[in-house]
Amino acid sequence: MSESRPKSDGEAAAEESLEIAVPSDPLAGHPATAYFWGHVAGSGDVSDDRIEVVANDEESAQVLAAVAGGDLEHETTTRDYAHDTSITRTEDEYTLTIGDDDETGLLGRSGALGLPVDGRGNYRFGAFSEYDRELLRGLLEGCGTVCFKSSSGTVGISFVHDDADLLELAQELIADCPVEAPFDDLSETSSGGYWFGVDDDAAPAFGTWLYEDCEATGLFAPSRRRKLERSLEQADAYDE
Template identity: 85%
Template sequence: MSDARSSADGDEPLEIEVPADPLAGHAATAYFWGHVAGSGDVTDDRIEVVANDEASAQVLAAVAGGDLEHETTTRDYAHDTSITRTEDEYTLTIDGDDTGLLGRSGALGLPVDGRGNYRFGAFSEYDRELLRGLLEGCGTICFKSSSGTVGISFVHDDRDLLAFAQELIDECPVDAAYDDLSETSSGGYWFGVDDADAPAFGTWLYENCEETGLFAPSRRRKLERSLEQADAYGDDE
């Protein structure tokens, strides 16, 4: 076990506890593989994962090594391809070497099967970190001005991965209903947490996360702002 330094909250550097084996069951590895599943790609000799928050990208690099590159991209909004958005992207690339990829000979030694499906059994004790990584990899948090509520949703091309995210939500200690999976205009799938349950679910998901540093500060700030806006909306009624 080792400690890697990262500025996860944008202020003083924070000690991130990282296991020696990036496949071992641990909060940091659960967060890492949640991100990889949500916004990454795994081949026999490379892992690439994309983050929109510099601090969380640094945490991912602390967990598994690799090289970080930063660029600004413009892409279609997943729910509506007529809308585009420009955002920062931090791509972490982990290449294999003489010992293979993360010390394994081929992708089958990773928590990914031959069909590209993820196996998360090693991280079953760290559901919150795994789910947080998934949300930051393929989810959105927003304030819905039309209804004055907080919106939390997951979007991905892999229907099975989203079904797994729903299973994790079922097992979390707060009640969080969600929609059935629906198709997006871009050909993928998505579901949203029920608006009435989104505040409690989001609060639980980021509760005490600063203790480990395993979170994207910009995403937590977005949640906090959305909760504040929802509270203010209710006060105005």
């Protein structure tokens, strides 16, 4: 049994204000850790002495900090749209950096050894197998998109990442979820990465399941859920 990792004053304050239930071990199987590591895989980087993860929603960034500690920085960035580099978008970014503490190491470990990622950058999510919904939600918020497709009046849900193996893992998680959600094969993006989308007909049911009861745990990005809800409303209005 692993020893409890002492929480910093910042972690305790964030956890109390957000009322987020987190385990003492950030690697233990738990909804909060599944959500955290989904985010890290989707929009983060793990090295021997630090973890950096980027969120576009301030509240979800605070949740990630409550789960694993670290320092948050906010900036506004403009970048190419992943599907089409001729389009740019400006958005807020909240970067959480978790460094190697001299006394406890990185998340209580010696360097990156023992974290759910190997030396080649491949993630191992076996510890979070009972919390696929939270893991998938973290992945979607880290490297996914939700939109309303005005041309067809449907909701679009897709995942975009440079790592094809990670997207294939996301496909496995979706295939195993209790909602039938067929998806496309991986395709290359114009920026050199990969992406796939959930079938439009299945996107409403999949998105609804993904965010169902999320307020009970606080493990979600409010802006992303609002985007999903607006897209669902627009699709319903299109059908009428």
